[in-house]
Amino acid sequence: MAKTSNPSFTRSSGSPFIRRAWERIARVAGALGLGLTAAASAPAAAQAPAQPVPQHWISYAQLASNQFQAWLSDPENETVQRLHAWMQDRMLQEGQAAPPAPLIVRVWVGEGGKVERLEFASLGQQQADEDLRALLTSQALSEPPPRDMRQPMVLQLELSFVAKT
Amino acid sequence: MANTMRRAAAAIAAGACAVAMPCASRAEPPRLSIGADTHATGVFLNQQGDVLTARHAVDHCKDVFVVKDGKVAQARVRAVSNAHDLAVLGTELIPYLSATFPAKAQSGGSSMGVFAEAYSVLQRMPHRASVLSNAMTVPGGDDLNLISGVKPGTSGSAVLHADGLVAGVVVERVARGPGAAGVVLSRASSAAMVSGPSQVRAVAAEPVKQFLRDSGISFTESDTPQLAPNQSPAARAATLAVGILCG
Numbered sequence: 001m002a003k004t005s006n007p008s009f010t011r012s013s014g015s016p017f018i019r020r021a022w023e024r025i026a027r028v029a030g031a032l033g034l035g036l037t038a039a040a041s042a043p044a045a046a047q048a049p050a051q052p053v054p055q056h057w058i059s060y061a062q063l064a065s066n067q068f069q070a071w072l073s074d075p076e077n078e079t080v081q082r083l084h085a086w087m088q089d090r091m092l093q094e095g096q097a098a099p100p101a102p103l104i105v106r107v108w109v110g111e112g113g114k115v116e117r118l119e120f121a122s123l124g125q126q127q128a129d130e131d132l133r134a135l136l137t138s139q140a141l142s143e144p145p146p147r148d149m150r151q152p153m154v155l156q157l158e159l160s161f162v163a164k165t
Numbered sequence: 166m167a168n169t170m171r172r173a174a175a176a177i178a179a180g181a182c183a184v185a186m187p188c189a190s191r192a193e194p195p196r197l198s199i200g201a202d203t204h205a206t207g208v209f210l211n212q213q214g215d216v217l218t219a220r221h222a223v224d225h226c227k228d229v230f231v232v233k234d235g236k237v238a239q240a241r242v243r244a245v246s247n248a249h250d251l252a253v254l255g256t257e258l259i260p261y262l263s264a265t266f267p268a269k270a271q272s273g274g275s276s277m278g279v280f281a282e283a284y285s286v287l288q289r290m291p292h293r294a295s296v297l298s299n300a301m302t303v304p305g306g307d308d309l310n311l312i313s314g315v316k317p318g319t320s321g322s323a324v325l326h327a328d329g330l331v332a333g334v335v336v337e338r339v340a341r342g343p344g345a346a347g348v349v350l351s352r353a354s355s356a357a358m359v360s361g362p363s364q365v366r367a368v369a370a371e372p373v374k375q376f377l378r379d380s381g382i383s384f385t386e387s388d389t390p391q392l393a394p395n396q397s398p399a400a401r402a403a404t405l406a407v408g409i410l411c412g
Contacts, residue, residue, distance in 0.1 A: 055389040056396060059262060059329070063404060066261040113294070142261060143400040144294045146393040 203408030218321030228412030244380035329391030333367035
């Protein structure tokens with residue numbers, strides 16, 4: 001497991017950021033369904049040892065998750081603006097104060113890094129579903145997936161709002 | 166924020182307008198085309214957006230800007246090592262991934278294939294995902310020396326092992342003759358264009374890590390491979406790399 005150097009005299013925002021980053025990795029690895037944290041408190045003899053998730057799978061899932069997140073929060077992208085405007089309207093109509101629940105997506109990535117297949121629960125409006133699909137499939141990820149990585153990846157994404165300037 | 170971005174746009178206008186950007190004033194944050202040349206290269210260190218680069222690439226800049234996927238952001242110098250020619254820039258960029266350094270010191274006993282390349286070259290490298298190495302390490306010495314064909318703009322690039330761990334950071338092309346000065350590999354600093362493979366000096370991971378610890382900059386270290394065998398370090402280098410612009 002990687003060790004993150006986090007000197008005690010680093011700026012105050014360091015620790016939470018790093019903690020969040022590793023929590024995200026744990027979430028992603030968990031979503032891959034390979035028992036990264038299995039049996040932490042169970043008797044050792046009671047269960048077979050969990051198959052560890054290869055680090056290069058975790059790295060790639062983190063890369064994909066972060067790159068999707070960047071695409072979904074690009075304030076200059078008209079599709080992002082429309083999707084977020086729809087979400088804001090829906091929240092207002094439904095009287096929600098909290099941000100929307102994280103979005104779970106199942107992703108199959110091709111050899112060129114393009115998303116070839118994408119599954120997610122409908123957001124409740126056809127245009128919003130199309131926008132989300134377009135945002136996650138119109139560009140290639142910066143790297144192709146490891147050849148040995150099981151697919152689909154199951155990723156948890158957040159639809160953070162675009163700040164109006 | 167708007168003022169900062171206007172200053173960024175103005176500062177890069179001379180270098181970037183002709184190459185990539187419409188020169189009319191723009192309201193939105195400046196962008197640079199993927200293929201545009203940058204002054205030097207950096208590597209993301211952590212999720213806060215700190216970027217490691219070569220000190221000489223930024224130390225005479227009035228303003229420093231970083232470029233990632235065409236987006237330009239202003240940077241500030243957070244830490245400098247004169248001894249090792251390193252600098253850390255604070256940025257508002259959010260990396261997709263950040264560097265992982267080897268936890269244990271690497272032995273330099275034998276030559277091995279590694280990858281190091283300039284940000285601007287990486288952005289337009291054909292078949293990047295199939296490139297496994299473009300340089301060889303030279304055994305011996307305290308520094309990490311490479312035989313490489315890298316060109317100006319590579320200063321500050323990460324040297325990646327095949328397993329994706331960062332072995333060092335490129336700082337200069339080593340002089341060929343006795344007593345001759347080395348040639349730094351940032352564009353503005355290069356006295357002469359260089360071509361063909363030659364010896365390149367990088368600061369090895371251990372002194373880089375010590376500098377980061379001393380400066381209170383967070384980073385990740387591990388001996389676990391970050392890439393599978395035959396997974397491309399060139400593609401990972403492109404993910405980790407940041408372009409540096411001097412304003």
